[in-house]
Amino acid sequence: MQSRSPASRTGRPRSAAADAAILAATRAALVELGWSKLTLGDVATRAGVAKTTLYRRWAGKNELVVDAVAELFDELELPDSGSLAADIEGVVLQFATILARPEAKSGLMAVVSEATRDDALRERIRASVVERQKRLVLAGRSRAQARGELPPEPDAEAAARTADLIFDMVAGAVVHRTLVSAEPADEEWVRSFTRVLLQGLT
Amino acid sequence: MQSRSPASRTGRPRSAAADAAILAATRAALVELGWSKLTLGDVATRAGVAKTTLYRRWAGKNELVVDAVAELFDELELPDSGSLAADIEGVVLQFATILARPEAKSGLMAVVSEATRDDALRERIRASVVERQKRLVLAGRSRAQARGELPPEPDAEAAARTADLIFDMVAGAVVHRTLVSAEPADEEWVRSFTRVLLQGLT
């Protein structure tokens, strides 16, 4: 999340409770105010913490929101439903449920937008949000290949490329449905999506 | 874009050149500064216009950026390549090319993020950006159905639902690839994507 010189053993240690309070306050502020009206001073007040404490730990609004939103994705896990289609439906539905929460809606695309001009921020997003999700794609695929539902990949590079493609298609579709089209990615939609993903349009 | 009282006939008329200058200045500022550091005062200065003039025509930063970015999508058109796959590849590649431009990258997701809390803004985006794209999906599908590459839809409602799904999948994948994964949606990627979209993973 944030780091200090590893050898700093002296001085008063940082309050562990403050971190949790700040991230919770950030999510609450995202829900109430949305990204653009969220101010760090307000977050600090909500968390019962001084602004300086907040700036001591995070470089700015972007980094703070990434960490606050990333925690939402901790609960994602791959169900073992017995079939590839059911596995995908389960994961996509979990992802859609998280993305439907107002703190995710408000915050996620905003930081992605900011990240187009900030490599460190993009890397932070990749590490704490994207990787968490991509793991599930990889695990689901290898399970499906074990079951014989998907053909094995010819080589490692092709495997990585395909995984990236699948991931962009799955995450992209859910995000677009939720944020741009502003329609719920509910069970029915997830079923339709999964059918097209597995069998194609034709 | 913006409206005035319909009966205003007296007084100095609005400068038509100002609109174009402002939108161009907005795009230039997006390229240089990105969404979050773009300020309306700066845009006004770049456009050689007073801030008042700008506020007389747009309600705020969001609306202005939507209009500025929307113009980028004017050039989208459906090629007639003879096959569904080639049509899709052509359109997706056009879309990816536009989205790769820094003014689009910076601005588009930012206003989408803002739109999660502002219905009027979402409607403005839908009307001036999304509809322009969705038209192509509809046109491409009916052409493919005429060719016999896709089955006809059983009823109008199912047709609309499927069009929305396809659109979310196409636009979402390109956006996610470009902004989140931060990899280029180049010809090779577009071919892979189109194959999965039409034939499925299995």
Place this chain on the structure above:
Amino acid sequence: MQSRSPASRTGRPRSAAADAAILAATRAALVELGWSKLTLGDVATRAGVAKTTLYRRWAGKNELVVDAVAELFDELELPDSGSLAADIEGVVLQFATILARPEAKSGLMAVVSEATRDDALRERIRASVVERQKRLVLAGRSRAQARGELPPEPDAEAAARTADLIFDMVAGAVVHRTLVSAEPADEEWVRSFTRVLLQGLT
């Protein structure tokens, strides 16, 4: 007080009322809080003015306080009492009365202290506070010389040197009495002081 580009004729003119309100608020804050606890934000609030307005006109706390305190010395004038001793007593008493006011006590020495490291500030103090007082010394002396109570000066340079000396002795004694010794420079003290100044200790 503060200047702008002389040729700026366009744009909204600065509010004249704001200047007066700000200076009055500064004096009020000096009385209530003293120099070190006076904050520009508080002055702005008292004056019913935005902080930006204040900073647009003054470079900082020092300059503001000099101007606010300088106005107190506007009322100084040389009485014509018929004798040098009475003239001096009158002027010194006026000066002492002004210096006894809390806004002068708090502010004046503070800005003088700051001016030891800021030439522009010292010049500002000299122009708006010191010169106002020195005028009286010069006028009083020439009047006394006309009366024959003081000998004429041999040359202009000596005249200037003596005037400076007298001024430092008069102002210095009153300031030291008031601020360092923290005793009132009342009529009795002023009479004793004038006697020593005119006739010496011996």
Place this chain on the structure above:
Amino acid sequence: MQSRSPASRTGRPRSAAADAAILAATRAALVELGWSKLTLGDVATRAGVAKTTLYRRWAGKNELVVDAVAELFDELELPDSGSLAADIEGVVLQFATILARPEAKSGLMAVVSEATRDDALRERIRASVVERQKRLVLAGRSRAQARGELPPEPDAEAAARTADLIFDMVAGAVVHRTLVSAEPADEEWVRSFTRVLLQGLT
């Protein structure tokens, strides 16, 4: 300087070296930064001491600076030059020399200004700075009276009043010359000043 509970005999004693280091660091900081930009954190760092140590010994910036500056006046002593005029010139020149040092210039008037609203601080200044100087006035006067250069005082109260007056005139003139007029109180000026003080203007 600072006190502790008198019965504290156990525990680690305070470092004597720390006091000296802190006062020296304070003077160095006054020279480099001036009163208003001097910070206690910086003084602590310069002295190689923790901020806590500093606050354990002084109540704040004001008290610390008074002590730091007071040490400068330790070297003041009354020369025995044989005549009142020469005695005065000697003492005034010593005083002027000390006051010309940047740490005195910056610090002294600042704490005097603060003392207008803080009785304890004024008393501290009186005890550690003013009394040191007034002693010399008293000693010089009694020596001059012994020589017959000055008339004896009629009573003790008048003696005290006159001593205060002389002190305010001497110290005030030097301070005003040095800080407000910002001219050096050099030998020539001191001679002119002494002449007026002893013989008056007429």
Place this chain on the structure above:
DNA sequence: AGATAACCGAGACGGTACGTCTCGTCTTGAT
């Protein structure tokens, strides 16, 4: 020799003010 107690450095803490920036509005004279 231990226990006790005040000291020490380091540095995080809740606050407050700073001076700057941008917002969206208002007020000029001119077109």
Place this chain on the structure above:
DNA sequence: ATCAAGACGAGACGTACCGTCTCGGTTATCT
């Protein structure tokens, strides 16, 4: 009625210090 210019009230920004606190550790004196 619109325009360019620029002042205005409002309020967030990120930084700097304040004076306090909490650590682990260090001297001293007092058993």
